[in-house]
Amino acid sequence: MVSKEKIYSYLENVSDPEVPVLSILDLGIVRDVIINEVNETVEILITPTYSGCPAMQMIAMNVKIEMLAQGVKNVSVTEILSPAWTTDWMTENGKRKLNEYGIAPPQNKSNEYISIEDLIVPCPICQSKNTSVISEFGSTACKSLYRCNDCLEPFDYFKCH
Amino acid sequence: MNNSLVEYIMHLADNSLIHGHRLSEWCGHGPILEVDIALSNIALDNIGAARSLYEYAAEIEGNGKTEDTYPYFRDVRQFKNSLLLELPNGNFADTIAKCLLFDTYQFYFYTALKNSTDNRLAAIAEKSLKEVTYHLRFSSEWVVRLGDGTDESKQKMQNAIAEHWEYAGELFAPSNIELEMIEQGIAPNLDALKDVWQQKIAETIEEATLSFPLSNEKGWFQSGGKKGIHTEYLGFILADLQYMQKTYPNSEW
Numbered sequence: 448m449v450s451k452e453k454i455y456s457y458l459e460n461v462s463d464p465e466v467p468v469l470s471i472l473d474l475g476i477v478r479d480v481i482i483n484e485v486n487e488t489v490e491i492l493i494t495p496t497y498s499g500c501p502a503m504q505m506i507a508m509n510v511k512i513e514m515l516a517q518g519v520k521n522v523s524v525t526e527i528l529s530p531a532w533t534t535d536w537m538t539e540n541g542k543r544k545l546n547e548y549g550i551a552p553p554q555n556k557s558n559e560y561i562s563i564e565d566l567i568v569p570c571p572i573c574q575s576k577n578t579s580v581i582s583e584f585g586s587t588a589c590k591s592l593y594r595c596n597d598c599l600e601p602f603d604y605f606k607c608h
Numbered sequence: 609m610n611n612s613l614v615e616y617i618m619h620l621a622d623n624s625l626i627h628g629h630r631l632s633e634w635c636g637h638g639p640i641l642e643v644d645i646a647l648s649n650i651a652l653d654n655i656g657a658a659r660s661l662y663e664y665a666a667e668i669e670g671n672g673k674t675e676d677t678y679p680y681f682r683d684v685r686q687f688k689n690s691l692l693l694e695l696p697n698g699n700f701a702d703t704i705a706k707c708l709l710f711d712t713y714q715f716y717f718y719t720a721l722k723n724s725t726d727n728r729l730a731a732i733a734e735k736s737l738k739e740v741t742y743h744l745r746f747s748s749e750w751v752v753r754l755g756d757g758t759d760e761s762k763q764k765m766q767n768a769i770a771e772h773w774e775y776a777g778e779l780f781a782p783s784n785i786e787l788e789m790i791e792q793g794i795a796p797n798l799d800a801l802k803d804v805w806q807q808k809i810a811e812t813i814e815e816a817t818l819s820f821p822l823s824n825e826k827g828w829f830q831s832g833g834k835k836g837i838h839t840e841y842l843g844f845i846l847a848d849l850q851y852m853q854k855t856y857p858n859s860e861w
Contacts, residue, residue: 498735499628499656528660529731531738563745582642583742584649592642608738 475536497588570595621661622689628654692775705768707747720796755816777829
C-alpha cells in the first residue's frame with residue numbers, strides 16, 4: 448500500500464487551475480490524507496477556498512487523474528467545510544511563488560484585522576509600497592485589484608481571508 | 609428523517625439562491641467594471657452557500673435527491689425565500705439597498721448560526737460569515753457613497769431604502785418551522801438579531817446622510833415568502849433558472 452508521504456508528493460503536482468503557479472498544497476486546501484490499509488482505499492480531504500469557488504470540481508478531478516497516473520487506485524476526494532479555509536494555511540513557499548508570478552501574497556494573518564486604508568500591499572513588480580486598492584473584488588473570489596502608484600501597473604492581491 | 613430540519617435548510621438555501629441569482633443578472637450590466645465583478649463575486653458566494661445547503665438537505669432526505677433537485681425541480685409555492693430577495697434589481701441604488709438590508713442580516717445571522725447545535729449548519733455559517741463580511745463592506749460603502757453623493761444619487765438611495773424597507777421585516781418574523789428550530793437550538797433567535805441589525809443599518813444610514821424610512825415607525829411589513837406565498841417576480845426567476853432542466857430533464861453538461 449502506498450504511503451501517506453508518497454500521496455503528498457503526488458499532490459504537489461496538482462495545481463490550482465486559476466493560479467497555476469500554486470500547488471494545492473501551497474494553497475493549504477488539502478486537509479488530510481486517510482489511507483485504509485484493509486480496503487486499500489485512499490481518501491483525500493480538501494476544503495474550498497470560497498463557497499462558490501468554481502475550481503473545486505476541477506481540482507477534485509485533477510487529484511483523481513494525478514493519482515491514477517501514479518498508479519494509485521480507489522481514490523476518493525471528500526470536501527469538508529470546517530474549519531473554514533484561511534490564507535494562514537498558505538505555505539511560505541507558496542507566497543514566494545505567488546509574488547514571483549505577479550500576484551501580491553496575503554500581508555497579514557486572518558485574526559489580525561487591518562482596515563483596507565491601513566493595509567500596505569507592496570507591488571509584486573517593482574516592490575514599491577506606494578500602492579492603492581482599485582476594487583476589493585477581483586478576477587477571482589480570492590483576489591482584489593490594486594494599482595502601483597510608482598510603476599503604474601495594476602496587479603492582483605491574494606487577499607487575507 | 610427530520611422533515612422540519614429539511615424545511616428549514618430549504619428556507620436558508622432558497623434565500624441564498626434567489627439573492628445570488630438576482631445579483632448574477634448584473635453580470636455584464638454593472639455601472640462600472642469593478643462593480644460588475646464585485647456583484648458577480650457576491651452572487652457566486654451566495655450560490656455556493658446555497659449549494660452547500662441543498663447538498664445537506666439532499667443527504668438528509670436521501671431517496672436519490674441531489675443538490676440540483678431543489679433549485680431545478682420545485683415550483684414557486686415550494687420556495688421559502690423571503691420576498692425581499694426576489695424583488696427585481698431595479699436601478700443600482702435599489703440593488704444596493706437590498707444588499708445592505710440582507711448583508712447586514714446575514715452577517716449577524718451567520719455569526720449566531722456558528723453556535724448552532726447542528727454541526728453541519730455551524731460549519732456552513734463559519735465558512736459563509738467570512739464571505740459576508742466582504743459583502744457587507746461593499747454594500748455599506750456604496751450606500752454611503754450614493755447617499756452622501758450628488759442630489760440625484762442621494763434621492764435614489766433614499767427612495768431605494770424606503771421601498772425595500774417594508775420587505776425587510778419578514779426576515780425577522782419567524783415561521784412555525786423557524787420557531788421549532790429556535791426551540792431546538794438549531795436556529796438563532798431572530799428577536800435577538802433584530803436590534804443589532806437595526807442599529808447597524810441606522811449607523812450606515814446616518815453616515816450616508818440619509819433619513820430612516822418613515823414606514824419604520826409603523827412597523828408593518830410585507831410577508832409571505834417563508835410560507836411559499838410569493839410576488840409575481842419569483843415565477844419569472846424560476847422560468848429563467850429552470851427552463852433547461854424543465855425542457856431536458858436531468859440533462860448534464
